[in-house]
Amino acid sequence: MTDPHTPDMADDEASLQAFRAEVRAFVAHALPHAVREKVRLGLEVSKQELVDWQQRLARRGWLVPHWPAAWQGCDWSAERRAVFQEELVLAHAPESGGISLEMIGPILIRYGTPAQQQHFLPRILNQEHWWCQGYSEPNAGSDLASLKTRAVRRTRPDGSEVYVVSGSKIWTSYAQYADWIFCLVRTDTEARAQQGITFLLIDMRSPGVSVRPLVGIHGWHLFNQVFFDEVEVPVENRVGDENAGWSIAKSLLEHERLNLARVAENRRRLAKVRAIGAELEEGGQPLLQRPWFARRLRALEVRLEALAATVLRFRRQARAGQALGPETGMLKLLGSRLIQDIENLAVDALGPDTLAYDRAAHFEPAAPEPGRSAYAAAASARRFVTRGYTIAGGSSEIQHELLAKQVLGL
Structure with missing residues (x-):
């Protein structure tokens, strides 16, 4: 088992595959089945369930791998971090980190006074402060x-x-x-x-x-x-x-763009669409074999891999100490539109079964009615949530304007 605090400066393919197997085994053992099912079906995870999961990651030393080692971080390569996130997603682990670990923690590490760091960072790590x-x-x-x-x-x-x-x-x-x-x-x-x-x-x-x-x-x-x-x-x-404060906000927004690409979230949701395609039939064939579905699915897969490669390139630049500029805005544009298109395909595949609204079904998996997919209960709500992704964090219209002016010089 690797030491989570040991710098890994040379990640060859063999070491990455060994690490992938290690993460996969850990998640298979540590992630409760009930939480896994909620995430797989797109249902809501409670705060306590998320806290419990983050505590398990913390005990393994994997809660904040992007933080410095002095604050329980791991000196991982960009490739290793990508493998880690991918394995969590493929295992249907809830997204951890969010605002506390991904935003304010790094800001305090970079800009906070020693007193602020000593007071707030331990409380963020032990879940005392959300x-x-x-x-x-x-x-x-x-x-x-x-x-x-x-x-x-x-x-x-x-x-x-x-x-x-x-x-x-x-x-x-x-x-x-x-x-x-x-x-x-x-x-x-x-x-x-x-x-x-x-x-x-x-x-x-x-x-x-x-x-x-x-x-x-x-x-x-x-x-x-x-x-x-x-x-x-x-x-x-x-x-x-x-x-x-504006310079601090800009620094945060530049790094937030890497997360707003939503690569891990897109992978999880695309896996859900594949599962729906394998589960449902149309005209006596699995949806995966129907041209309209297969064509849209393949296009989404290509867009996702291109986005993931671009995010990895930016992460390598940040790790090398290079400033991230306004060009990171394109990641938010691409990621938010991609996730909307994924959810649109899910609803189109599930059809009228997604129209029924049951608030209780958003929290606990329920046995679906005969012939109705278990994914249907939350599908429309998930699609509606993603409608805001091209607004939140800076609307697509504003992002296009910033890219035109600051990157292309138009």
Whole structure:
């Protein structure tokens, strides 16, 4: 068994295959069958089930392989990380990491003070703190620099310095579970938009913080609106300098683009579509053999492999210390559209069986009716969820414009 903290500088094919077998064996043993089935069928995984899975990864030393070894990370090559993610997906493991491990953790490692790192990072690793992201606002989504949430610096009677935050954030994923939120706030209304923004860490239990659920047509409680009514935030909870939060946000967004390509998620969902194609028949033939289905499936497979190769190239650049520029925006464009097309094919293959809505069926697998696929219960909801993928994280229209201007020079 390999040491999860040992640098692996030379991953030849043999070592990668050995590592793949090791990960596959671990997941087969550690992942509960009930959770595996939920993920396979596209059902919702509870917070506790996700916490339990992440604790199992942590005990193996594989919770944050992308973090430095000093913070329980692994010095893996880009190829090894890709193998690891692929094996988790193929085994129907729930996606771990998210905002806490993939976003705020790396930001604190790179920009946080030693005191912030010592306080927050261990609590992120042991699941004590769950985080959400406070970027978008009702009138500041793709044009994030136009955000209005205000933070005014004041001195308390005891002499301590705080920011008083007022405003709201919207489309805040899983804020209902979060203990903390990292926010972009405006601290200078006179400066150029990008130059008057500060990066703050806010305790969700602070007086004046409230959360309103936003339940979509898919019926799932994914998003929320978070309100700040004169919330006091200690100055010590600022990351970086005052009015310098935009550079931190850009750094995060550049690396977030690698995740918004959704390669692992696309692999899982494409495997589901293959399973549907093997399970169902049309005209006396498996769907996999029907020209319309086979043609669309092969096109999706080609697009996914091209996307995966491009993400791997960017990861190698980041690992080599090269800055990731605006060209990473194309990954989000390609990944979000691909996942929509995959879910469209799933619904087209399942047909009218996807029209029935049963909220309870989104949480626990149920024995399907005779002749009805078990994938049908959540298929339409999954497709509706993905409709927002070309909006969230920067709309496709804005991404096209940024690529035209900043990459192609048009």
